[in-house]
Amino acid sequence: MSLSHALLGLLAERPASGYDLVKRFDQSLAAVWPATQSQVYTELNRLADGGLITVVAEGPRGRKEYTTTPAGLTELRRWLTETRPRPERRNEQMLGVFLLGALSHEEAVAYLTNVESGAVAEAAQLAALRDETEWDDSPGSVYGRLVLEWGIRVTEIRRDWARWAVGQVKVRAASISEGVPDEPGPW
Amino acid sequence: MSLSHALLGLLAERPASGYDLVKRFDQSLAAVWPATQSQVYTELNRLADGGLITVVAEGPRGRKEYTTTPAGLTELRRWLTETRPRPERRNEQMLGVFLLGALSHEEAVAYLTNVESGAVAEAAQLAALRDETEWDDSPGSVYGRLVLEWGIRVTEIRRDWARWAVGQVKVRAASISEGVPDEPGPW
């Protein structure tokens, strides 16, 4: 399961509590593997039961700091080197595009325009994050930077694709209404 | 739920049985919204119970052909026009990249090289599909074509990104071992 490996990886970098981890999921990791508070705490207990992580410190308010055990690190490394994840596909936005035949051309264009403006906004946000973050040579920083760059590139091509797609739909709409134009030419 | 809307959309195009729909999921729709046989049949019964689809014909071997009802079409159109899906993020491959700090530089490079070769293979497959399919002006064809183009573009930038990322990791590896080179220069 990916969530457990995400936790193993984060705890291998440095010890943290469930509370800390939830914040890291909300901030940096949300982009590739979102997880809720509920899931994180449940999974931490499961990993601790399995001996892949262990409590290294207890703090106020019942705070428990975990770290990855040698067994946990072995499992993480096995997962990273021996399994090849199929590139995850599930994309609700593109499913919508696939079903756009149920709408008028105008509505389809609106859908795609919405995809475009969403991409523009997100690209700006990600680029700002890239520019405002102080990157260093630590693994978390180097690989986090790679993932962020991936996010930026994907968002940019989503924007470009949406613009192209709008054009495609308009061409189709025009060619269909060719014989019966709404507005005849001036001659 | 997305699966139900996918089914509403497919059945709005033309009537089909569960068996037909499973095949369509495996073929064209797998790229954006995979679904299992088990899921499809269960969901069809749920949609029929809710009056969003209805049986229009029965065939041999208990075959039931469904079509989308007016209520179903309304719901589909509402979903397409009124909900704005957050661009789905969950990406196991990129989660792996994020956690690459648990591996050596060499292993990390191997991981990224694997991402690249996977993308190369997939891009070839998708481009072949694009070139071999006979596209027409039906909505299913037009919008299917848009989604396929999206898949091709994403795959191509995954390939390019992976090449760039390998370079980035090698630069880091080199700068870290700078003071202690394995192979000293010839002077």
Add this chain to the structure above:
DNA sequence: TGAACCATGTAAACAGTTACATGATTAA
């Protein structure tokens, strides 16, 4: 002393996967 934040947990519902089970029809 009250608001903001720190901190962990459980329950219920929903979504998705894997495996099993059954049987009809068609074509070699």
Add this chain to the structure above:
DNA sequence: TTAATCATGTAACTGTTTACATGGTTCA
């Protein structure tokens, strides 16, 4: 007559989301 294909369904499990529940600590 038997293998391939058509066709539908259920059960058990795993993963994910939403909501609820509880209480400690810090700071203005």
